[in-house]
Amino acid sequence: MKPMRQWLLACMLAVAAVSAAHAHLVVSQRGTLNIVGDGAYMVLSLPVSSFSGIDDDHDGLLSVGELRAHGASIESQIKQGVVLDSDQGRCALEGVMLNTAPPDGTPSAPSTHLVVLGRFAIPAKATDLTFALRLFGTRADEQTEQIAVTRGTESQHITLTPEHPQAAVLPSAWASFAAQVQPGAVHVLSGADHLLFLLVVLAAAWNLRHVVLALTCFTAGHAMTLVACTWYGLSVPSRLVEPAIATTIVGMALFDRWLAHRSFPHSVALRLSLVFACALIHGLGLAGALSDLGVDGMGKAMSLAGFNAGIELGQIVVALTAALVMRGVRLVSGPAGIVGTTRAASYLSMAFGTFWFFQRALA
Numbered sequence: 001m002k003p004m005r006q007w008l009l010a011c012m013l014a015v016a017a018v019s020a021a022h023a024h025l026v027v028s029q030r031g032t033l034n035i036v037g038d039g040a041y042m043v044l045s046l047p048v049s050s051f052s053g054i055d056d057d058h059d060g061l062l063s064v065g066e067l068r069a070h071g072a073s074i075e076s077q078i079k080q081g082v083v084l085d086s087d088q089g090r091c092a093l094e095g096v097m098l099n100t101a102p103p104d105g106t107p108s109a110p111s112t113h114l115v116v117l118g119r120f121a122i123p124a125k126a127t128d129l130t131f132a133l134r135l136f137g138t139r140a141d142e143q144t145e146q147i148a149v150t151r152g153t154e155s156q157h158i159t160l161t162p163e164h165p166q167a168a169v170l171p172s173a174w175a176s177f178a179a180q181v182q183p184g185a186v187h188v189l190s191g192a193d194h195l196l197f198l199l200v201v202l203a204a205a206w207n208l209r210h211v212v213l214a215l216t217c218f219t220a221g222h223a224m225t226l227v228a229c230t231w232y233g234l235s236v237p238s239r240l241v242e243p244a245i246a247t248t249i250v251g252m253a254l255f256d257r258w259l260a261h262r263s264f265p266h267s268v269a270l271r272l273s274l275v276f277a278c279a280l281i282h283g284l285g286l287a288g289a290l291s292d293l294g295v296d297g298m299g300k301a302m303s304l305a306g307f308n309a310g311i312e313l314g315q316i317v318v319a320l321t322a323a324l325v326m327r328g329v330r331l332v333s334g335p336a337g338i339v340g341t342t343r344a345a346s347y348l349s350m351a352f353g354t355f356w357f358f359q360r361a362l363a
Helices: 003-023 064-069 071-081 173-190 192-203 208-232 238-260 267-290 297-362
Strands: 030-036 039-047 082-086 092-100 113-121 129-133 145-151 154-160 166-169
Touching: 039 082, 039 145, 064 071, 064 092, 071 082, 071 092, 071 113, 129 145, 129 154, 154 166, 173 192, 173 297, 192 208, 192 238, 192 267, 192 297, 208 267, 208 297, 238 267, 238 297
Parallel strands: 030 145
Antiparallel strands: 030 039, 039 113, 082 129, 092 113, 129 166, 145 154
16 A cells, blocks of 8 residues: 555544544444445444453453553454455455544543444455454344445445344345345245245135236235335334234135135135235235345345245245145045145134234234
C-alpha cells in the first residue's frame, strides 16, 4: 500500500473510531462492511465475552487498561475470527484499530463491547466474497451479529449466528436464487402444520389433473403472501398466524367430509378456491423464514423466487410420497381402502388441527 493510501486509511479509521466510541454510531452487535475498489472497510461491535484471556478482573467488561494490556492478543483473535474470503484467496486484514464502547457520559468506564475497525485487502480479479465471523458472546443477546454491506449502489444485510457464521457478500442473482432453494424445501418438509395441510389437500380421491391444480393454487397463494411480506412490508403477528394455520387444516378436513356426503356441482372450483385462500394464510407462516433476504433489487427478487422454488420442490416430494402410499393402499385394499384412508386422514387432521389451535391460541 502506498504511503498516501496508508495515511488516508489511518485518518479514516481514527475518525471512525472516535465516532464509534463517543457518538455511538455503532450499535452493539452491529457492523458495516463498505467495499470500495480493492478494499473492504469494516466496523464491528463485538462482545467482550467473545474474546479469551482479556478480562483480567472477570467482571465481564473491558477497561481501557485491559485493552492496552491485551491489544496484541485481541488483534490476533480478530484476525482468526473475522475473515473475508474470495475466489482468489483470503483477504488480508490491515490497519486494525480497537476502542471500547463505554456508556454515554462516561468515556473512561469499562464496556461490554469492543469496536473493531480495519480494512480487508481484496485480491486482484476477486469476484465471489464470503464473510465469516466466529466471535460470539456468551449471553443470548450476543449470539447474533447484524452487518450492513455496501458497494456503490448495492446493499445487503447479513445476519450471522454461531449456527450460521458465514454468508456470501453481495451474491449474484443466480447465487441468491440457489441459496434459498434448500431453505424453502426444508421449511415445508420440516413444518408439521404445512405438511398436514398438504396431505389433507392430497388425500381427496382426485385425479392427477386436480392434484396439479390444487398444488398450483397452494403455490400461487403463498407466493402472493410472500411477495406482500418481503416487498410491501405486510406483517401479521405470529400469535394470530399460527392459530389461523391450524384452523385451515380443520376447515379443509371438515369441508372434505361435507363433500363426501353431499353432491355439489361446483365442488372442484370451490375446493380450489379454499386451497388458495388457505395458502394465503400459510404464506404468512412461511414468510417468517424469509424475514430478512439481505440483498436488495434483483438479488431480493431472485432470493424470493428461489425460496418459492424450494417450497414447490418440497410439495412435489410430499405429493409423490402420498401418491405412492395411496397406490399401495389401492393395490392392497382396492377402492374401499382409498375411501377409508381418506376418511381416516380427514379425522386425524381435524384432531391435530384442533389440538394445535388451542395450544397456539392459549400460548
